[in-house]
Amino acid sequence: MLQLYGNTRSRATRCLWMLEEIGQPYELIERSTRADDLQTPDYLRLNPNARIPTLVDGDLVLWESMAINLYLAQKFDGPMHCGPEIAGLASQWSIWAMLEMDGLLLDLLMHRALLAEFARDPSHAERAELLLARPLRILNDALAARTYLAGDGFTVADLNVASILAWGRIARLDLSACPHIARWLGECLARPAYARMRALSGRS
Numbered sequence: 001m002l003q004l005y006g007n008t009r010s011r012a013t014r015c016l017w018m019l020e021e022i023g024q025p026y027e028l029i030e031r032s033t034r035a036d037d038l039q040t041p042d043y044l045r046l047n048p049n050a051r052i053p054t055l056v057d058g059d060l061v062l063w064e065s066m067a068i069n070l071y072l073a074q075k076f077d078g079p080m081h082c083g084p085e086i087a088g089l090a091s092q093w094s095i096w097a098m099l100e101m102d103g104l105l106l107d108l109l110m111h112r113a114l115l116a117e118f119a120r121d122p123s124h125a126e127r128a129e130l131l132l133a134r135p136l137r138i139l140n141d142a143l144a145a146r147t148y149l150a151g152d153g154f155t156v157a158d159l160n161v162a163s164i165l166a167w168g169r170i171a172r173l174d175l176s177a178c179p180h181i182a183r184w185l186g187e188c189l190a191r192p193a194y195a196r197m198r199a200l201s202g203r204s
C-alpha cells in the first residue's frame with residue numbers, strides 16, 4: 001500500500017489531496033516537523049532532507065511534494081492519469097509555482113497568520129505580496145484563455161499550483177486584480193477530494 005509520511009498541517013496536504021483524488025488505498029504515517037520526528041536514522045534514510053512529505057511505494061521512495069503528485073498522476077489509471085503532454089505542462093507549472101510563489105506565499109502566511117502576533121513583521125508580508133504580483137499576473141493571463149492549466153479538465157497541473165495558492169486564502173492574499181485565478185482557485189478548492197483531505201485534520 002502507498003505510504004505517505006507527513007501530517008495534515010504541512011505541505012503533505014498537497015499529496016493527501018492527490019491521494020484522495022486518485023482513490024488508491026494509502027496510509028498516512030504521522031510525522032510532525034519537529035527534529036525529533038525527522039532527524040532519526042530511519043527517517044533520514046527515506047528523506048535525507050529531514051522534511052515532509054515522503055512517499056513510499058514499494059521499493060520507490062520519493063520526496064518533494066510536486067514530484068510525488070506528478071508520479072501518482074502518471075502511475076495510476078483514472079481521472080487524474082496523464083500522458084506526456086499533460087505531464088510536461090504539469091511539470092512546467094509545478095516547478096514554476098515552487099520557484100516563483102511557494103517561498104513568497106510562506107512568508108505571507110507566516111507574517112499574516114502563523115507567527116505569534118509579536119513576531120509578525122508587516123513589511124515582510126507587504127514585500128511578499130509585492131513580489132507575488134508578477135507571477136500572479138502570469139497565472140491570471142494563462143487562466144483568462146482557458147478553464148484549466150493543461151488539457152480540458154482538472155489535472156495534476158491545477159492540483160499542484162492550487163495547493164500552493166491555497167496558502168493565500170489563509171494569508172488573505174488579495175486576488176481582486178486576478179479574477180481568473182479567483183474563479184479557477186474557487187473551482188479547484190471546491191472539489192470533493194479537497195474537502196476529504198481537509199476533513200482528515202478536522203477542518204471543513
Ligand SMILES: N[C@@H](CCC(=O)N[C@@H](CS)C(=O)NCC(=O)O)C(=O)O
Pocket residue numbers: 009010011012033034050051052053063064065066
Ligand atoms: N520543497 C519541499 C518542502 C518540504 C518542507 O519544507 N516541508 C516542511 C513542512 S511543510 C518540513 O518538513 N519542515 C521541517 C524542517 O524544515 O525542519 C516539498 O515541497 O516537499
